[in-house]
Amino acid sequence: MIYSRIVGTGSYLPPRVVKNSEFAARLDTSDQWIRERTGIVQRHIADESQASSDLALEASRAALAAAEVRPQDVDLIIVATSTPDFIFPSTACLLQAKLGIRNCPAFDMQAVCSGFVYALATADNFIRAGTHKRALVIGAEVFSRILDWNDRGTCVLFGDGAGAVVLASAERPGLHASVLRADGSHAGILSVPGNVCGGRIIGSPFLQMQGAQVFKFAVKVLDEVARETVAAAGMDLMDIDWLIPHQANVRILEATARKLNLPHERLVVTVDHHGNTSAASVPLALDEFVRAGKIRAGHRVLMQGVGGGFTWGATLATM
């Protein structure tokens, strides 16, 4: 039997830190409102010269170094992003060139904030099929580019960054089970409803969200998909050492852990210092806790995504 296993993690955050006070200085908001309603204290924002592929490159180099895998030994690249460098070529192809490698398949995964979990499950299937051995799976975003910086209801929530893992074939799991879901009937509650046509922007190029509806939906499906994934792996919720939900709002994270009866110490929270980095949030949080020595070899980690589409999903992995 072939399985896949995470053998290295990496991440990158752009150097510029934006604190809540910067928003309070020019919008009708406050540090207190943002902290109390979201848990967010600060976020990193990319320089105009940095695109998703640049953030992905730094995160990938760190993950490859941690895994002791050379770029030329990677045989699959999947980049989860909703903020690609261009309409095409894909950010994955641009990243492949920046890594100095050729020929392996490279493609983007568009599932918004669930993108990393979708990409991880996809790479797992390539490896289990026996056709690929070492995949680079990345979540990379520059959501700062699609925010209306005058809309206090959305611009305070998001940040930029990238996280990456190297997923390699293994004799033991590794990844135990993944469950992916989508329901396009909820497309309207979280979207960037614009496109480019004949050189003009049609619709809106800015993120729009019905926050309260998204909140309720997220808590409901994160609970459901955690239970489904643990059951698919033949395990029990109490077997989970760490829960890494998509880092959107600390109240969503805490509500999910509460519904699942998971002790607070097993919940990974990084949204306070990263903001919501969409597809990058789960691998960023994973890498931070691995490098801090909190998530260690043998720990069981349940990673969860939820976002626009609507999409949601989870993967259960032994590190």
Ligand code: UT7
């Ligand atoms: O990545 C996945 C997608 N994103 C999420 O999962 C986010 C999900 N939603 C949320 O996290 C929360 O719904 C928000 C943080 C977006 C909003 O929190 P809320 O407790 O649901 O507030 P609300 O939208 O019900 O708004 C309450 C009030 C409103 O004022 P009125 O109508 O009561 O007078 C808003 O206009 O808070 C107001 N408000 C703000 N006030 C100060 C909204 N944004 C701000 C702000 N500062 N930044």
